[in-house]
Amino acid sequence: MSKPYVIGIDLGGQTAKFGIVDARGNVLKQTAIRSNTQNNPEEFINDLAEGIKKLIDKEYSIEDIRGIGVGAPNGNYYTGCIESAANLTWAKNQVVHFADMLKERVGIPVALTNDANAAAVGEMTYGAARGMKNFIMITLGTGVGSGIVINGDVVYGHDGFAGELGHTCAVRNNGRICGCGKTGCLETYASAMGVARTAREIIELTDRKTLLRNIPAENITSKDVFDAAIQGDEVAKDIFAFTGRMLGEKFADFVAFSAPEAIILFGGLTKAGDLIYKPIVESMNLNLVPIWRNKIKVLFSTLNESDAAILGASALAWEI
Numbered sequence: 001m002s003k004p005y006v007i008g009i010d011l012g013g014q015t016a017k018f019g020i021v022d023a024r025g026n027v028l029k030q031t032a033i034r035s036n037t038q039n040n041p042e043e044f045i046n047d048l049a050e051g052i053k054k055l056i057d058k059e060y061s062i063e064d065i066r067g068i069g070v071g072a073p074n075g076n077y078y079t080g081c082i083e084s085a086a087n088l089t090w091a092k093n094q095v096v097h098f099a100d101m102l103k104e105r106v107g108i109p110v111a112l113t114n115d116a117n118a119a120a121v122g123e124m125t126y127g128a129a130r131g132m133k134n135f136i137m138i139t140l141g142t143g144v145g146s147g148i149v150i151n152g153d154v155v156y157g158h159d160g161f162a163g164e165l166g167h168t169c170a171v172r173n174n175g176r177i178c179g180c181g182k183t184g185c186l187e188t189y190a191s192a193m194g195v196a197r198t199a200r201e202i203i204e205l206t207d208r209k210t211l212l213r214n215i216p217a218e219n220i221t222s223k224d225v226f227d228a229a230i231q232g233d234e235v236a237k238d239i240f241a242f243t244g245r246m247l248g249e250k251f252a253d254f255v256a257f258s259a260p261e262a263i264i265l266f267g268g269l270t271k272a273g274d275l276i277y278k279p280i281v282e283s284m285n286l287n288l289v290p291i292w293r294n295k296i297k298v299l300f301s302t303l304n305e306s307d308a309a310i311l312g313a314s315a316l317a318w319e320i
Contacts, residue, residue, distance in 0.1 A: 008314025025126035069316030071118030120147025122312025248283025
């Protein structure tokens with residue numbers, strides 16, 4: 001292979017992590033820069049380009065790099081632009097021609113998509129979805145992201161933004177307010193933030209005994225809920241059961257749309273293991289049409305968490 005490596009970039013609101021990846025999915029070398037200290041897109045892309053050149057340094061050559069793949073908030077695969085990304089200080093309320101600008105700075109072809117779609121491509125290339133042509137990737141982190149793969153292709157829709165399953169409605173009446181401006185979105189219940197919100201509601205609205213009362217309500221995190229559940233706290237376990245049921249109900253809807261072979265879960269909440277897995281599967285099968293009941297696999301990602309986002313983004317670059 002004349003160009004045996006690609007670069008994957010995981011662009012987040014605080015940091016941009018990037019690394020050199022070989023065809024077997026090994027992250028050979030990686031680093032990171034801050035992504036919240038720049039005042040404009042040009043300044044950030046200059047910093048990123050310098051970081052990439054330092055990463056390649058003397059061990060590798062620009063001529064060895066086939067392409068760069070980027071997973072970014074509000075990344076549009078069709079246009080290579082980041083559009084109105086609220087969590088990127090230098091990209092708010094504007095369209096940034098990111099792929100073209102970075103290609104111009106480093107001289108390497110660049111492909112870009114949103115972070116959840118990048119995770120789906122990574123899972124299909126390197127992880128649990130290898131060999132699958134129909135699956136849904138769900139990322140359970142600060143929000144709920146999703147990437148839909150049908151017949152081996154990521155679904156982008158006519159505008160590049162298809163697959164926002166975290167913003168489908170989970171509670172139709174009196175649902176929680178979401179950062180997107182809607183109410184009742186799945187993300188407000190099934191993300192790490194959603195788990196913390198559920199804990200605060202239980203503490204405020206009930207008198208149930210729980211270890212979580214030892215923590216100021218506004219400081220409770222999903223990890224606190226997990227730690228309490230591991231210690232046998234019934235309220236904490238009920239929170240994960242509630243979250244799993246909400247996810248399972250929506251997964252049944254998603255199955256009806258695309259009939260996937262599997263739904264693959266990735267992100268911090270998956271560390272809860274059976275606390276969230278069992279209620280997801282039970283709820284999904286309870287709500288599925290009989291033709292799909294007990295046929296759809298729910299799997300945890302097999303990618304190394306520290307490398308997964310870089311791998312997901314890098315997988316785009318092999319297609320350039």
